[in-house]
Amino acid sequence: MRLSHQQILGILVGLLLVVGIQVAFYWVDFSSKFTPVSTDMLQREMDSLRTLAGLPKKDTIFPFNPNFISDYKGFKLGLTPAEIDRLQAFRAQNRYVNSAEEFQQVTGVADSVLRRIAPFFKFPDWVKNRHFWADEAKNTPKHFPKQDINTATAEELMKIYGIGEGFSHRILKYREKLGGFTYINQVAEVYGLEKEVYERVAERFEVQTVPLIEKKDLNAINRYELSKIPYVKYGESNKIVGLRSELGAIHSFEELLQIEGFDKERIGRLQLYLYIQ
Known part of the structure; x- marks a missing residue:
């Protein structure tokens, strides 16, 4: 088959285009020339938009516990x-x-x-000063004059490592509720006070002034007065009065063991405030 002049010309043009494209891919770098925008640049743009909108440049973190x-x-x-x-x-x-x-x-x-x-x-302040108090403890002699826990002030208590303003006032409030500490280990009963902190209190304080507590007759005290006695929990005054009515009278403190929740330790504490004729 003979090709016409136009067909031959078309084939030649097509070959030239193929060769030209191959040469272009070989010599020309078609890789991306895109340069990534830096994070700082984006942050500056965002800060500018925030400023225009009347917003702070970035989220503010305030001091927190x-x-x-x-x-x-x-x-x-x-x-x-x-x-x-x-x-x-x-x-x-x-x-x-x-x-x-x-x-x-x-x-x-x-x-x-x-x-x-x-x-x-x-x-809290006591945490910030923990190293100071730790160093002080190291330099403090093991034997030193103890203070009276029943006359201690909040400021004196806060000198103990682990006691801040909150715990110092909690100890004083509990002392007031008891009418004064009869035993130093009553400080350990303060809600939330850790054993190690109580031990540091016992190293610095002791009971020097025994409180004068007016005891009341367990068989004569009314329900309301009984509920105000330390170591009598909410609702237990009703149980004590009920036991008293059932027995006719309570003849010994050990009879309180019949009430759920009472043990010898609590009964011993109650005897600081109550007596039986």
């Missing part, structure tokens, strides 16, 4: 749900973190997150 981080607060700070759960489980044991290092040990938070939020941690 990390022991009381809520789910929402933790999310805003960048903590994972698992890290928040670990902190809340730790707090459910009535325990507290007292440093950034301890916060990381409990939560397992990443170093980068800790570096960002730790400068805003705010702990």
